[in-house]
Amino acid sequence: MDPKLLTEKICLSYGCLWDDTIADNNISAPSCYFPPNTGYIVDGVQGDSTILKKDSNSIQCPYGKDGDEFEILRFTVKEIGAGLHIVIEPINAKRSVPNGGNYDNMTETMRNFYNYGIPIDVVTLDIDYMDKYKDFTFDKKNWSGLPALTEKLHNLGLKLEVVLDPGVEPTTDGWKRAQSMDASFVEWASQDLVPKHLQEKYPLVKDSKIMLYASWPDFHVAAPDFLDPLGKTAKWWASELEKFHESVDFDAIWLDLNEPSSFSTNVKIPWFWKNLKWHSKIKPLFCPLNNSKLEIPPYRTVSLYWWEIKGRPKDSPATNFLSSKTLCMEGRTGRGKHTVYDTHNIYGLFEAMASSEAVKKATGKRGLVVARFVVIPTTKYTHFRNHNHGEDEKDPAQWESVAIVSRKSNLFRYRHLPYLYSLLFSASIKGGTVIRPLFFEFPEDLITWNINFEFLWGSKMLVMPVVYPGAENVTGYLPPNAKWFSLYDYNYGSLVKSGYNTFPTPVEFLIPVFIRGGSIIPRQRPGMTTVESRKNEFQLVIAPDYGIPIDVVTLDIDYMDKYKGFTFDKKNWSGLPALAEKLHSLGLKLEIVLDPGVEPTTDGWKRAQSMDASFIEWASQDFVPKQLQEQYPFTKNSKVMLYASWPEFHVAAPDFLDPSGKTAKWWTSELERFHESVAFDSIWLDVNEPSSFATNEKIPWFWSTSKWHSEIKPLFCQLNQSKLEIPPYRTVSMFWWENEDRPGDSSATNFLSTKTLCMEGRAGRGQHTIYDTHNIYGLYEAMASSEAIKRATGKRGLVMARFVVIPTTKYTHFRNHNHGKVEKDPAQWVSVAKASRKANLFRYRHLPYLYSLHFSSSIKGGTVIRPLFFEFPEDPITWNINFEFLWGSKMLILPVVYPGATTVSGYLPTKAKWFSLYDYNYGGLVKSGNNTFPASVEFLIPVFVRGGSIIPRQRSGMTTVESRKNEFQLLIAPDTIQLDGRGINEKLELDRENHILNITSMHLIDLNKNGPVWMLTWNNL
CATH class of the missing domain: 2.60.40.1180 (Golgi alpha-mannosidase II)
Structure with a gap:
């Protein structure tokens, strides 16, 4: 590349560093250089890749071109694939007490959780449950009740997760099965490197190149070769999990020590010799250090840095060997194709992939695999865990004060699991982050670049942890480019000033959590488990931001109890009366949709009869469909015309042209009665032609949606005998009916009763035909409703009538029918908002x-x-x-x-x-x-x-x-x-x-x- 054309942006896009003051002759451009002490040098550029050179081996590193953080993430996902679509993120109680935990400890901990009402979904058993820490076994003395415990957990809606280590003792039946299935294990590069004195202790590995090392079990173990290109190792691993599942009905596994971890590699006096009460005095793994180029890299890894600073024992032979605490870099994986050096960082990934498939086969469900190689970003803050060996118990139900705090914080998270799960689902499909730093969302705000303790859940919730012991308040930063509302105890629901703030955080409070203005977050009343929570109703938390003016919130018929007028669903809309009150406090109005059809089974119908209200009728008893009418005792022997609409059963249309005014009086009384329950301000009169579903159709469309509608028969009119049904013209609705909407079984194309009532019907207590009054039915309903709403609300009110909906409301409402479609309200996307x-x-x-x-x-x-x-x-x-x-x-x-x-x-x-x-x-x-x-x-x-x-x-x-x-x-x-x-x-x-x-x-x-x-x-x- 011509140095004159190089810019800092181009340099950084190639993964290099920019410095105007230096020149590096190894790179084609003077001021653009690759970071030193990484083990790589830039060897050129090819297409969309920077070529890095390492010890005569070259690798290609794809890079993302110009873009924000999310574009880079999407690029990464395109290259390596998205993460797995995992189950709802659980709360996890992990008993981690090497050489100390038993069945009684675990059940006591669970009892404490339930006593304090702390939600929990997964119980994780550390290796204490094993028989001498051997995989695919359980201690039948101290954990004899484990199978029964599993059944008990499942009955409570909980899941059991077991810890597994990759190391397998070459003395077990599982090892014999591995040999019979030709599974492979991590090996030495050649027989010359094999420590014969160690290998000969185990007849089943004698004369092999298998690399043995020390771990939790009494004797040496070997690491399965999960990079086996033949897949035989993964197949054997799955068979062992299936066999163990027959004894212990686990739901998930936690893969531990899967670097893989080798105890005291290259250490003459290993630390575990001091713990002989639970471990035999076996020798650790020693690697060929002096002759290995792979053991001494030109850089220090983070683990080696800490090893030198505080972890290295005095007798450790060196400070910079990569095999410290793990296997020898000269080892071989992939049936000898790869070095451990090249595959060390992906060993755990391949183990996790094999285990994920194995858990699916064993449990018959998606299951869950937690891998230690990704434990910090995925599980660090989602587990109740610590190593309690030799220390006081520290589970969150151990002390009452801590239990109260734990309950509050975890009920909060359970409440917001629908939102978290949406984030996890999106990340698994498109890539992206669930927990993210502030600068991801506010890259233009330089202050966010240095904030490393606050974080976001997705783009909509900001969490401000309390990270210092005993702190009674916390100071944090709320980016000014957004509005923020409190979601915790202090000023819940209130708008919070952006910028730097100090917030109270006494121990009885949640830590500060804020919702970003313009957000709509799904949540759910929490239960003790996700199984229990999922049975509860959903809620939406709506934080205003976009500043879009609004005056009226209109509720479509979903608010009703089975679509019956003058009712509301007290299960799914239990908060409706409170919502009306809240809207009024904000200066907004509540508008409800009402349909004219009334079921002849309701209390409202009884009151209509007692007030002598009238309904649309047939012209004579000869036309009345007796078999339909007799289904409803209140309409038996009457001429009331019944038809199908949204409710489960047939409905009748009030006769708003009633000259006596009794029908309008009854309608007013129903609106007044309903207003006492829900303080609405206006009404939207829908389907007031009136609309009758599938009139004259033998197979009505609503039969195919019986999940919300019963299979009732639609209205059939006297077509052949009626002069009013076949006019000498076609109406606009008939034109569209013929050309687009007509179902295949429709009996005719030009009857006026299509989608409405029979033209021979009577209104005005029998004085008028429907033919004569059809176009003014909605007008008379609107006039009656206008007077009714004045009486109910004591104000002018507002009545929206569908028969005039296009000229009056088409452009003044944010509305569309979203059934089965993407939301389209004007605050759904930023640009539209x-x-x-x-x-x-x-x-x-x-x-x-x-x-x-x-x-x-x-x-x-x-x-x-x-x-x-x-x-x-x-x-x-x-x-x-x-x-x-x-x-x-x-x-x-x-x-x-x-x-x-x-x-x-x-x-x-x-x-x-x-x-x-x-x-x-x-x-x-x-x-x-x-x-x-x-x-x-x-x-x-x-x-x-x-x-x-x-x-x-x-x-x-x-x-x-x-x-x-x-x-x-x-x-x-x-x-x-x-x-x-x-x-x-x-x-x-x-x-x-x-x-x-x-x-x-x-x-x-x-x-x-x-x-x-x-x-x-x-x-x-």
Whole structure:
């Protein structure tokens, strides 16, 4: 590479170091060098790889090109594969008491856990359970109750995990089976290196090259060759696990000492000779040190560094041999193909892969394998464990004060397991991290680069550990680029100031945990085990951030008890009354969806009968389907027309055209009654054509979704005998029915009763046909509901009726049917949330103008949203424009209607002046006629104000309640008038929820000029 073209960024992308002050002739560029003392030198670059040279062997290291931390992780995953999709991360109690643990110890510990209510999922048995520390055995004297314990754990929803070491004694039946299955073990490079005096002690390895070493068992052991290319070793290992599983029904295994660890390698007087009460006086492994190039690398590993500093015994022969505490580097794996030097760091990985398959075969489930070679990042903080040998017990149920804290912290984690599991699942599919440093999420914040004790769960939860004993508070940093809300005892749920803070952390508190604004986190009421927890209802924790204004939360029919009106599901929506109260405290409103259909089995139906309410009926008893009607005692011998809708059973439609008013009175009483349980503010009247599911269909579509719906018969009309069912025209709905929606078994294509009630039905207590009143049914229901909601809430309320849903609510609701699809709400993705926030803050800012338009329309008639030709009828170009529109007469909106568009072309009528009200050239005079405007996703869509207009607006808040407390402004776009800045008097009519406030004078605060556009601001008087 030409040194002149080299930059620091390019240098670092090749895994090298950059220094402007030095030149290294071994590298093609003067100031870019590979780190020294690593055992490698740069030997060149080929394609997407840096070629590193090591002792005449070359390796290729793929590198990720420019990108953030997550792009680098994704690159790594692409190269080496994603992690396994593991089970829900368990809480684990590990009894680790070499030469001291027994069955009674373990059961006592478990009893303490349950007494204190500390959640636990996995009980891990350290090697104490083994017969003299030999794999695939258990001590039938001290652990005779182990099989029964396993059964007991499973009955409680717990799992049993057993520790296994790789070392296998060459004296056991398992060894004999290994030989019979041609399994291989780590070997010496040649017979010359084999210590004959040691090998000859064991007849089954005599004359072999198998490398024996000391570990926990009484006698020497050998390490299975998990890199065996024939797979025979893995097959034998699996057979041993299956055989052991027949005795002890374990669920998971913990692979220990799998570096593999060799006790006191090269040490003349090993430490374990001092513990002869549990270990025989066998000699440790000695490696050929003087003649081995692999034992003395040009660098010191971390383990060797600590070995020299504090671990090395006085009689150790050297300070820098790589075989210290492990096998000889000259050993061979892969049936002699590889050195231990080359495969040492992947030995545990290959053991884990073989063990994972073995556990699946043994248990018939996914199981779980915990490998010591990855124990710190994956299990360090998820296990209750320590080596208790010779010390006081330290399990979390040992003392009451500790048990209380343990219970609280682990109930917190169990509560958030759905979120953690989502992170683990995502990491297994896409790569990425579950626990991550702060700079991963805030790389632009230099302070996060040096924070090494705080961490994040995913991107949404920040954990601030207390790392000093006895600390009563902790100081930490909350990145200012996000909002943070407390999730722990101190100010739970409150917004916390970002930056550096000091938080109280008395021992009875959780450690500080915070949720990031803009997050939606799934969680679940915790149980004592994950099995128990999974039976509990889910919850969502929602932390606002994006600042998207919202006023009304609408609940679709999911909130109901089996989709019955005037009910709510007290199991899955038990918190609904409290939610309504919470929304009101935030200045929001609750809107509920109601369908007109009423089941003739409910208390509401009984009350309807007692109040003489009427329902849509058949024209005569001759038409009534008796076999259907007689299923319901309350409708027997009546002419009430029953049909299928969302509820499990048939429903009937209230007769809102009832001239006596009794039906409307009953409907009002039901709404009032329900309002006493759930303090809703408005209602959305759905399926109020009324909609009847699968009318006239022999095999209705809802039969295929019987998990939520019973197989009831749909409504069938008297088609052949009815003149009203076959009109001389096709309606729009019939057109679409014929061309797209009609099922194959539909009996006809042009009956008006399709998807609704029979045209021969009667409304108005028999005075009118459904044919005559179908198009006004929803209107009469809305009028009855409007009066009902006023009585129920004591306020004007709001009624949304589906029969007018397109013109009135299509563009004012964040809504779509998400069943079986990805969530699409406007806070789901950051880019969309930012655009939504900007667009809706604009609309909230101009609500005074919009409300004035609505008020004028309700008094005088007229339109709020109108086509261009309404204002410019003399301009023929406007006649054919069908996507631009006006708010009133003063604001023109140019929507972006094509996906991915970054510009939009439109027409500004030439009979007016137009000023930009959006990001591009805000306040500037815009040329009229045809134009193309920039419209990138971070911009508002183009909006223009007409010259000569004075538009009232208001600094927007998150709700209209909040907005109304802010000062008003006047936006003044000149046309032919002059403004001298001394004052304006303008009558303005504004909503005050229950009355109209007339402002005829104001106190002038500021008069700002932005281009030709003036803005006048005054206090809300």
